[in-house]
Amino acid sequence: MLDRILTVRVDRITRLTPEVSSFELVHPAGRPLPAYEAGAHIDVHLPGGFMRTYSLASAPRPGSGQARYVIGVKREPASRGGSAALHERVRAGDLLAVGSPRNTFPLHAGARHHLLLAGGIGLTPLLAMAQQLAAEGAAFTLCVFARSRALLPFADDLAALGQAVRLHLDDRAAPEKLDLRALLGPSAPAPGTHLYLCGPAGFMQAALEAARHWDEDRIHLEYFAPPAQAAGEAEDRPFVLKLARRGIEVPVAADASAVDALHDLGIDVPTSCAQGLCGTCVVPWTGGEPEHRDHCLSATERRHKLALCCSRAKSAVLEVDL
Ligand code: FES
Structure with a gap:
């Protein structure tokens, strides 16, 4: 059940990589869409009766309404549901029902520095956060982990953020790789730094392991799917x-x-x-x-x-x- 459903029109679909496309959603009558904060997501109702949640991948514009929502969707190889429906069945001009934006992954207002770590398509909420921080002149670093440059989505948006972006490409030599333990390890974190993580389960687990000495109040997480349950997890009691x-x-x-x-x-x-x-x-x-x-x-x-x-x-x- 959703608190509010909006109808939006797919204004533009852009192939960003062989796996990832962006979908730009606008109000069918050209009116502003409800405002959101960087880090927010929307529920998207898809052909076939699927509903999937996607982060908004661009910074909100200042003011009360938004011209468009941008989502980045990776076509999962095994998908027979949400991502396949978007990639195969949704076309520019189609109408979709979406939930109003919600944010469970906000920027921490008191942080002196924001360290944003994105794994794969986990880049989407962190890109919006980085763009907002850049617009505000706030201190941040966006570290993006991708398999190769060809599989790096939103490359132009990342380039526009300049020196604040650090890339880790799996297929490159050491200078173009980031070491999670060096980034997050014993000499980190600098006072006032908040850490934001979004990516696949293995990436999240590795980053959390490297950051295990961080104060948990300074770590902010966005998962795509529930992490694997720890063995021996408490039983359900009434x-x-x-x-x-x-x-x-x-x-x-x-x-x-x-x-x-x-x-x-x-x-x-x-x-x-x-x-x-x-x-x-x-x-x-x-x-x-x-x-x-x-x-x-x-x-x-x-x-x-x-x-x-x-x-x-x-x-x-x-x-x-x-
Ligand atoms: S419905 Fe409970 S966290 Fe999504």
């Missing part, structure tokens, strides 16, 4: 969800999510990914002890928010602001 504003208690069975239990009672909670990735179902929690299982909230946010689609409770009762 708990009671107390709705503070309604003054009612809702039992959540071991084999159900909090969202399931609320929907069974007719209580409307917006959801989208149902995997802890998108942040649509995030609400404030006010009592008890949550067992966070999302992949979208920072350590700081988890102190007062939780994702209802996946998180559970360590305490018998968990109170939320609903």
Whole structure:
């Protein structure tokens, strides 16, 4: 379920690499689209009944409305769903339904330096963030990891960011490679630096391993898919969800999510990914002890928010602001 659905027209499709195309989406009547922040994503409803979430890959323009949304979509070789539908069935001029932009991957306003690490198509939200930081004159470095120059999407946009961009190309010699341990290792981080990571699971795991000594409040993550579950992860236990504003208690069975239990009672909670990735179902929690299982909230946010689609409770009762 989505909070708001917009109809957009596909204005332009550009092949950026053999695998990646950009799709530029505009209002069908030429009106401004809702504003967004760098790092935001939209849900895109596709032919065939698929819904996929894509980050917005260009910095928002200042002001209240946007002329266009730009998404970068990699055609996954094994795809029979979302990316294949966009690449094969969507053409310029088509109308698509999209959700209004949401941001669970914002820039940290207090950072003195922003270190943005992009793996593959994980570049998309970080490119928008880098463009916004460049426009603001803020200090940042965007490190982009790609297999080769031919497979590097948004190359012109990266070139426009100049010296703030550092490229790692797998097929090049050492001078054109970046060492994650050198970037993130014991001599890092400089005071006030915030780290932002987006990319495939292996890239995220390697970067987090190299950054394991960083203060977790200074690491911000955006996953494409839930990381593999750690062996021995806690089992699902039943708990009671107390709705503070309604003054009612809702039992959540071991084999159900909090969202399931609320929907069974007719209580409307917006959801989208149902995997802890998108942040649509995030609400404030006010009592008890949550067992966070999302992949979208920072350590700081988890102190007062939780994702209802996946998180559970360590305490018998968990109170939320609903
Ligand atoms: S619905 Fe996406 S995080 Fe819960």
